[in-house]
Amino acid sequence: MTDSELHHISDLEQLSTVPERIRQLIDERAALGELKPNGQLPSERRLTDHLGVARMNVRKALWQLEAEGFIYRFHRSGWYLSPPRFFYDPSRDFSFTKVVVDQGHEAGAKVLSTGSMVANAAIAGLLGIEAGTKLTVIRRLRFIDDRPVFVEISHVIEGRCPKLVELASTDISLATVYEREYGILLRRRELYFHPTALSDPHARDLRLAHGTPGLFVRRITDG
Template sequence: MAIDKSSFVPPYYQLAQILERQIRAGDYRPGEALPSEAELSEKYGLSRMTVRRSLSQLARAGLIRTERGKGTFVSRPELDRAVFVMEEFHKEAAARGLTSSVRLLEARLVPAPEKAAGKLQVPAGTKVLYIRRSLLAGGEPLAYDRKYLRYDRGRPILENELQYQALPEMVEKHAEALPISSKMVLQATVLNDEEARALRVAPGSPAFLLEQVLLAGDGRPVGWGWCLYRGDRYQLTSVSMAI
């Protein structure tokens, strides 16, 4: 991964590509500091100005951020761009004067069932991390959340972290690959007996189902889950303007 100074590709662009590949491969994880400009300059035989130009390109792409006096850090990928996400759940509850909370119902290593194994592209029976949570507002359960995550790193399962983290953050903790893209599908469904009990409504009640798959840089799925939102408490709104 050296700089080819005889290439028609500018050195600053080559360095930016090298650092981007390292970030997407998880060599540098979200919140972790990159080497300093001086260290990068010495390692790759480039001027400080060239290194600075490479970092500027990565910053424009949203991959890194610079904190004055502290250094350059890998940015957290912006993956949760859907209507129903945990951050927005808390904001919406607060806007309505309600106290939001998350209740961790289950967090354990399990043999991947067939569907989860297919979604994560691992052999059935592979050990994966399974999480169940209930999202409450004003003490009332409004959403029922279930996730399956790759468990490559063998880190301890800390319940206080899993209670509040979004899916991308969970994957960063427990999988080797860094999630860099997300696919979400929203559809209507009805609740089965278990789901209805969790949401304290009648079986067969309508709900929104939001399914999410997180993908690493090589396209490999590293996390899969789905969350059910009560149909009697949520609605979709579209606003358009006549020109």
């Protein structure tokens, strides 16, 4: 066996242990109270020096732990310890805000933009309305415990919900606004989702790098 082959095997063995070594390091610091959920991990450089392994192997290990949901990252900010898992079923007729609160977290929202548009044929077909119908469009950033988790883009028939833009600026569930202000109880009619790669402005709003894996969800509701 050549020296290059021995070096290659050593790299593979090293890589297979790095994720567990990082996980153990995080668990130890969490047990000591030095690292809490949503707390920032040491930098890649510090982890590399501490573990005595190649920086690329540390980076690949962090990617693996991210894929497992153990840690997460913000673009140009670093890596963080994930909080306890949050469970959300978009097929159920519960507002996101209610589900967050029921699981002991704080829900938040920030309006990114508002406007209006005329429904084209594609959107009209999805909503079951006439093409040319005026729609209110509201783009909001949703949070769990101050962490941005998804961008919500709502297309609402303008005539059914006058002054919705003013009401959407409040930090409450739109489902609550529909029910309280317009007497509309939302019921899911269609749900469609697929994996995607996040691009700007969505990636930037979520503080993630362009191309970060994400999930596109289209939820059509009646009321």
